[in-house]
Amino acid sequence: xxxxxxxxxxxxxxxxxxxxxxxxxxxxxxxxxxxxxxxxxxxxxxxxxxxxxxxxxxxxxxxx
Amino acid sequence: xxxxxxxxxxxxxxxxxxxxxxxxxxxxxxxxxxxxxxxxxxxxxxxxxxxxxxxxxxxxxxxxxxxxxxxxxxxxxxxxxxxxxxxxxxxxxxxxxxxxxxxxxxxxxxxxxxxxxxxxxxxxxxxxxxx
Numbered sequence: 271x272x273x274x275x276x277x278x279x280x281x282x283x284x285x286x287x288x289x290x291x292x293x294x295x296x297x298x299x300x301x302x303x304x305x306x307x308x309x310x311x312x313x314x315x316x317x318x319x320x321x322x323x324x325x326x327x328x329x330x331x332x333x334x
Numbered sequence: 335x336x337x338x339x340x341x342x343x344x345x346x347x348x349x350x351x352x353x354x355x356x357x358x359x360x361x362x363x364x365x366x367x368x369x370x371x372x373x374x375x376x377x378x379x380x381x382x383x384x385x386x387x388x389x390x391x392x393x394x395x396x397x398x399x400x401x402x403x404x405x406x407x408x409x410x411x412x413x414x415x416x417x418x419x420x421x422x423x424x425x426x427x428x429x430x431x432x433x434x435x436x437x438x439x440x441x442x443x444x445x446x447x448x449x450x451x452x453x454x455x456x457x458x459x460x461x462x463x464x465x
Contacts, residue, residue, distance in 0.1 A: 273343055276368050280350045283361035287354070306358070313364050320371045325414075327378055331385065332410025333403055 275320065279313050286310075340373055367421050374417060404449060408442045415439075 286309030293302035328334065347369030355362040385406065392402050415438025422431035 273372060275372065276343070276347055276350065276365060279361065279365050279368055280354060283354045283358045283365065286361065287357035290358075309358075310360050310364075313361055317364055317368055317371070320368060320375075324371050324375050324378075327375065328410055328414060331378060331382055332406045332413075334407055334410050 272320075275316060279316065282309055282313055340376065343369060343373055363425055366424055370417065370421065374413075401449065404445055407445050411438055411442050411445065415441075 286306055289305050290302045293299075293305060347365060351362045351365040351369075354365065389402055393399075415434060418434045419431045419438070422428075422434060
């Protein structure tokens with residue numbers, strides 16, 4: 271069971287939030303926005319593989 | 335996975351999600367969804383033995399296998415719909431959640447329509463074709 275994924279996502283979130291604050295403080299709003307977007311995409315791609323495994327297991331289990 | 339670890343995963347995920355919400359709302363939602371997916375996956379693996387038992391019981395009761403397939407499909411659609419509905423509700427999108435719920439209800443109805451036809455045919459054969 272990969273409970274580690276929750277902690278990974280939380281760590282990415284904290285890092286992205288810190289980077290966001292740092293870049294905003296140094297006056298680079300566009301880069302801050304892009305960093306947030308990149309973090310979101312990374313986390314979403316991690317989640318999508320997990321959701322796809324959930325869906326395949328539901329499909330095989332319930333015969334959908 | 336036993337119930338203690340599942341409850342602990344739930345509590346830890348809730349705390350993590352709540353503590354990140356202030357800084358990064360999207361990732362907070364994604365943490366919650368990831369926790370849901372992980373708990374759901376770990377429970378589903380236990381469910382297959384239950385299904386085997388239900389199938390064998392219904393087979394001894396000589397219930398036709400098509401009915402069991404329809405039953406399992408309806409249960410699966412309900413699980414998936416509930417999952418998606420709760421995720422949408424978490425994101426604050428109540429309209430989306432309502433639409434997903436409606437879609438689930440309609441698809442369960444569509445899945446169960448052959449059963450209604452069978453019941454109607456049974457009734458017709460009992461009354462000898464006279465309505």
